[in-house]
Amino acid sequence: MRRPATTAGRVAAACVSAAALLTGCGVSATGVVEAGGPATVAVSPSPGQRLLLFFITPEGRVTPVARLVGAGGDVAAKPVPLIGAKVLFELFAGPRPDERAAGLRTELPSFNGPAAVKGNDHQVLVRLPLAIRRLPASAVRQVVCTAAYAQGGDGTTEVTVRGNDETLPPAVC
Amino acid sequence: MSRFKARMGLRTRLVIAFLLVAAVSAGTTAVLTYRKARTAILEQAQDTAVSSFRDRVQELSTPLPVDAGSLEDELRRLARQGKPHPWVVFAEYGTVRVSSGTSPVSDVITSALRHAALAHPRGSFQRVDRNGVPWLTIAVPTVFRAGRTVRPTGLVLYAVMPLTDEAANVRAMVTAARDGALPALAMALVPALLAARSVLRPVRDLRKAARSMGSGRLDTRIQVKGGDELADLARTFNESAVELEQSVGELRQAEARARRFASDVSHELRTPLAGMLAVTEVLDEDAARLAPDTAAAVRLISAETGKLAVLVEDLMEISRFDARAAELNTDEVDVAQAIRKTLASRHWRDPAEIVTDLPDGIRARLDPRRFDIVVANLVGNALRHGSAPVVIRLRATVRGDDGTAPGAVTATGPEAANRFVVEVTDSGPGIPPQALPHIFERFYKADAARTRSQGSGLGLAITLENVRLHRGTVRAANGPQGGAVFTVEMPLLPVAEVTA
Numbered sequence: 001m002r003r004p005a006t007t008a009g010r011v012a013a014a015c016v017s018a019a020a021l022l023t024g025c026g027v028s029a030t031g032v033v034e035a036g037g038p039a040t041v042a043v044s045p046s047p048g049q050r051l052l053l054f055f056i057t058p059e060g061r062v063t064p065v066a067r068l069v070g071a072g073g074d075v076a077a078k079p080v081p082l083i084g085a086k087v088l089f090e091l092f093a094g095p096r097p098d099e100r101a102a103g104l105r106t107e108l109p110s111f112n113g114p115a116a117v118k119g120n121d122h123q124v125l126v127r128l129p130l131a132i133r134r135l136p137a138s139a140v141r142q143v144v145c146t147a148a149y150a151q152g153g154d155g156t157t158e159v160t161v162r163g164n165d166e167t168l169p170p171a172v173c
Numbered sequence: 174m175s176r177f178k179a180r181m182g183l184r185t186r187l188v189i190a191f192l193l194v195a196a197v198s199a200g201t202t203a204v205l206t207y208r209k210a211r212t213a214i215l216e217q218a219q220d221t222a223v224s225s226f227r228d229r230v231q232e233l234s235t236p237l238p239v240d241a242g243s244l245e246d247e248l249r250r251l252a253r254q255g256k257p258h259p260w261v262v263f264a265e266y267g268t269v270r271v272s273s274g275t276s277p278v279s280d281v282i283t284s285a286l287r288h289a290a291l292a293h294p295r296g297s298f299q300r301v302d303r304n305g306v307p308w309l310t311i312a313v314p315t316v317f318r319a320g321r322t323v324r325p326t327g328l329v330l331y332a333v334m335p336l337t338d339e340a341a342n343v344r345a346m347v348t349a350a351r352d353g354a355l356p357a358l359a360m361a362l363v364p365a366l367l368a369a370r371s372v373l374r375p376v377r378d379l380r381k382a383a384r385s386m387g388s389g390r391l392d393t394r395i396q397v398k399g400g401d402e403l404a405d406l407a408r409t410f411n412e413s414a415v416e417l418e419q420s421v422g423e424l425r426q427a428e429a430r431a432r433r434f435a436s437d438v439s440h441e442l443r444t445p446l447a448g449m450l451a452v453t454e455v456l457d458e459d460a461a462r463l464a465p466d467t468a469a470a471v472r473l474i475s476a477e478t479g480k481l482a483v484l485v486e487d488l489m490e491i492s493r494f495d496a497r498a499a500e501l502n503t504d505e506v507d508v509a510q511a512i513r514k515t516l517a518s519r520h521w522r523d524p525a526e527i528v529t530d531l532p533d534g535i536r537a538r539l540d541p542r543r544f545d546i547v548v549a550n551l552v553g554n555a556l557r558h559g560s561a562p563v564v565i566r567l568r569a570t571v572r573g574d575d576g577t578a579p580g581a582v583t584a585t586g587p588e589a590a591n592r593f594v595v596e597v598t599d600s601g602p603g604i605p606p607q608a609l610p611h612i613f614e615r616f617y618k619a620d621a622a623r624t625r626s627q628g629s630g631l632g633l634a635i636t637l638e639n640v641r642l643h644r645g646t647v648r649a650a651n652g653p654q655g656g657a658v659f660t661v662e663m664p665l666l667p668v669a670e671v672t673a
Contacts, residue, residue: 026347027215027307027340030300032285035223035311038294039230043237043317043326052319057267059291063327064319066237102238103268154320 053091054145054173055104062141064149065099084117087150088126091142107139117147123170124148125160132163145173183376184369191365192358199357203350211343215300218257218339223298223311225256226332230313237317239266239328248273251330260311260334266327281308281333290314290329300336307336375403379410391418436492439485446482453478480629487631491615494638501540501642508535508544508593509567515548516565526561527552535569535593537665543639547647550632551597551659559599559657566596570662592645595661603651612649613637 043050043066050066057063067090092111095104109130116127126147132140144159158170181189229251235244248262252273261274263282270277286299290312298311311332316323378395385393394414395407453475460468460475493499509531521527548565555563570592604612611617616630640647645663652658 026343027211027300027302027336029302029307032283032289032297032299033219034289034293034295034297035219036227036296038296038314038316038325039227039233039330040323041231041315041317041326041328042234043319044234045236047319057327061291061327063267064237064324099238102266104238149319155322155324156320 051087051090052146052149053087054142055095055099055106056138056142058103060138062138062145063104064145065095065104067096084124084126084147084150085115087146088115088117088128088143091146106142107136108142117150119157121154121157123158123160125162128161128163130163131165132161132168133165135163140168140171141173144171148173184366184373187369187372188362188365191361191368195358195361196354199354203354207343207346207350210346214339214342215336218336219298219300219309221257222260222309222332222334223296223313225254226251226260226311226330227296227313229254230315230330233315233330235315235326235328237326237328239264239269239271241269241271244269245271245273248330251332255332255334258334258336258338260332263331263333265329265331279310279331279333282310282312282331286310286312286331287329290331294323294325307340309334309336372403375407379403379407382410382414386414386417391421432492432495435488436496439488439492442481442485443489446478446485449478450482484629484631487629487635490635491631491638494635494642499638499642502542503538503540505536505538506541506544507533508537508539508595509533511539511541511544512548512565512567512595515545516552518545519549519553521552521556523561526556526563528562528564530564530566532567535567535665537593537663539643539663540639543642547636547639547661548595548597550636551595551661554632555597555599555601555657555659559601559603562600564596564598566598567593568596569593569665591666592662592664595663597659597661598652599656600654601656603655604649604657606651609649609651613647 045066045068049068051069052064052066054062054064089111091106092108092115094106094108094110114129116125118125118127124147126143128143140161143161145155147159147161148155148157155173158172160170161168233247233251235247244264244266248264248271251262252260261272261279263270263272263274263277263279265287272279281301281303283299283301286297289295289297291314294314294316296311296313298309301308301310309332311334313330313332315326315328315330317326375395375398382393382395391414394411397404397407397411453471456471457475460471463471490499510533512529512531516522516527516529552563552565608617613633613636615634617633618630637647640661640663643663645661647662648660650658650660
């Protein structure tokens with residue numbers, strides 16, 4: 001009784017493995033497979049003529065918009081703190097109509113009072129005339145990223161945000 | 174399972190095993206090749222598509238936020254450069270949805286792919302099966318150089334391309350694998366049959382030899398070919414056959430010596446016995462004049478000498494049978510008349526003792542002398558051991574050549590009868606059941622207490638031999654009324670003459 005049972009089992013196992021090998025004929029669906037890096041595209045206006053502001057996408061991500069700033073060399077000619085404060089002003093003014101049409105929004109409250117950006121290429125202090133404790137993280141990130149590009153232009157600057165109520169630890173965009 | 178195996182011949186099993194091995198190897202090869210080739214085909218298509226799509230997307234230039242109108246123009250341009258197949262290009266930025274096709278949003282792109290493209294700035298693809306059509310969907314998020322770092326622009330481009338050509342190629346490979354495997358299986362049949370033949374021929378020879386040996390031809394040998402296990406078996410068979418032949422030969426010689434001895438002894442006893450019989454006859458005649466004691470002794474000697482003479486005659490008869498020297502001297506006789514003649518010659522005429530039912534007209538070809546011995550032995554036996562009346566019945570019967578049971582004559586008519594049956598029934602107590610199987614053995618005594626009987630103890634054995642010589646049968650049984658019934662069944666024509 002044992003032997004036939006094992007023979008039958010062996011035959012069944014062979015059939016099952018053959019069936020397993022044969023299944024998956026044709027082109028099957030897959031999961032998401034990573035394949036290489038992203039595509040690097042050119043963003044207009046060119047780096048010297050643009051101002052990068054960071055807004056929130058419908059998915060809740062912080063994403064840049066590039067705005068044209070005056071004639072060439074305008075940004076470089078003005079003193080850095082003024083530029084930084086102007087950039088912050090633009091940021092707090094919120095997305096423009098065409099940017100809103102693309103689904104962008106801001107999580108920052110409207111600006112009321114003097115803001116200041118101080119520092120060099122490596123470290124920047126942003127002073128905001130508002131309570132920042134209750135600001136959502138994405139709103140803080142909007143400020144950090146915008147300031148990182150406003151001051152040094154290379155986005156690696158360490159940004160410290162200080163509000164009326166507290167000072168946040170330095171952050172990098 | 175084992176019964177199933179037993180029913181399958183060796184050839185079937187060998188062929189099945191061969192086919193199974195061929196099927197497994199062909200199937201495995203086909204499947205492995207197929208999988209490898211399918212992977213290669215798909216990987217090539219995917220890699221080409223992903224890298225060429227990324228290359229095309231790199232040429233893009235866009236404001237942020239994107240301008241839907243100009244982006245759509247760019248997508249149309251991209252769509253014309255699809256590689257390896259035409260693709261439809263979709264772009265997603267915030268709430269902006271633009272495509273090179275008619276619908277701005279694709280229903281093939283999964284949310285998993287969208288999520289992956291937004292979460293990590295890396296290219297990715299996914300194969301999707303939509304209504305049985307395989308699609309390749311590629312997502313390439315775009316980044317731009319901002320200062321010393323690159324930032325995602327938030328714009329993700331998707332290419333959607335049907336993989337119908339690849340699917341067709343893959344299907345063609347399945348067909349090719351199947352078309353390759355089936356001829357391989359068919360070809361495997363040839364070596365399978367050859368192997369089965371090479372195994373089966375020695376086995377068949379062996380079977381033939383064993384059968385021929387079983388039917389008595391002990392000199393059968395097998396031709397030994399090769400040095401495999403079957404050849405070993407054949408060699409062993411031959412050796413065993415030699416030994417068997419030797420021992421059987423020795424046995425036969427010993428038996429022949431014993432028979433010749435019995436025959437010689439009986440022969441040697443015959444002459445002195447003849448002399449003794451003559452003397453005892455004379456003594457018998459004179460017994461009346463002798464003293465009573467002496468007379469009794471003389472009569473005893475006379476009676477025992479007579480019995481001894483009968484015994485010697487019977488022994489000689491039996492030894493003739495053993496030496497196969499007994500011959501049939503056939504003559505066509507009326508069986509009823511032959512039986513009546515036997516009864517008359519033995520003076521068995523008393524109707525109180527003998528009751529006969531002998532229909533005339535049953536003619537048979539038989540040896541009258543031997544048939545007389547058969548009838549006389551059976552009737553004499555019945556009179557001695559059973560008790561009167563003894564009934565003798567004769568009838569014709571039919572028995573097919575294939576050995577079917579005897580049927581009634583009336584069913585097919587007397588002319589169809591090919592056998593006759595003689596039944597001798599006595600009215601005695603019958604034969605003890607334990608004695609029935611041995612009743613025809615030599616010197617067998619049914620009643621152990623009666624050590625001395627009037628017969629030689631060879632009567633029924635001689636009867637059996639005589640009936641066998643006629644190719645008939647004799648059976649002993651007990652009738653429903655208790656008497657012993659001896660039934661002799663013999664062919665009307667001995668077989669030799671039927672076939673002649």
